[in-house]
Amino acid sequence: MSSPPIKIGMLGGTFDPVHHGHLRSALEVREALGLDRLHMIPAPKPPLRGAPQVSAEQRLALLNAGIGDTPGLYADDRELRREGPSYSIDTLAQLRAEYGEQARLVMVIGFDAFLRLHQWYRAGDLFSLAHVVVMARPGYQMPWTSELRELVGECEVESVDSLMQYPNGGLLTLSLPSMMAISATYIRQRLREGKSIHYLLPNAVEEAIRENGFYQHFSQHDE
Structure with missing residues (x-):
């Protein structure tokens, strides 16, 4: 009896810095889809920000x-190692080549990103390479543009089971129960202002940020 196909997810983001919202969503997506592995892939270039710049x-x-x-x-650091612009289609092609044609490959994106997918x-x-799973807050609705409708076509499915019947080609909107309203922008702002970021991100991340002085203004002595 052959083993079931492996289920692989890809979740990109700037993770600048990673926080409990990112990690809890990743965990809930992995559980909901029954993924064997979820690749969390930092994007190489977040928007330009003031000093001190935190590297990729x-x-x-x-x-x-x-x-x-x-x-x-x-x-997964593959997009940080890639020369030139880094596109999701290239990352999906790499993952498809690594895991094989029968693997269930899923690109996980947020609802705001989905609305610009076209x-x-x-x-x-x-x-043609993967399924697309859209993370949404329960009850959150927004009209799709005609361009998005045209792109999605007949891809939309109603359940995880339907999605996982095939290696690619489906679209599923997944309501995640937690969907914490934490933003990296808010965390960076609090750090600049010298305010507490406790409970917004894991202790290990907070400790590393403090130890390295990430996201905090240089003092006058450093200028």
Whole structure:
């Protein structure tokens, strides 16, 4: 009797810094979809921000600290190692090549990103490589544009079981119970202002931020 196909997820983001909202959502997505592994993939270039700039490698280190020994979550640095622009379609192609044609490959995105999906590079090829799962707050609705409707076409399915019948080609909207309203922007702001970020992110991440002085203004002595 052959073993069931492996189930792999990809969740990209700037993770600047990673916080409980990212990690709890990742855990809930992995459980809901029954994923064997969820690759959390930091994007190479977050929007330009004031000093001190936290490098991509430092964001990866914070992500590793945040994940710790959580089963099934994996900090993946492939987009940081890639030359030139980093596109999701290239990452999906790599993952498909690594895990094989029968693997259930899922790109997990937030609802705001989904509403702009038709503007992504080679958006029309995404469904030929993977499923798309959209994380949404319970009861959260927003009308789709005609361009988005055209892109999705007949891909939408109603359940995880339906999605996992095939290696790719489906779209599922998944309501996550927690969906914490924590933003990395808010955390960076509090750090700049010297305020507490406790309980917003894992202790290991907070400790690393404090030890390295990430996201905090340089003092006059450093200028």
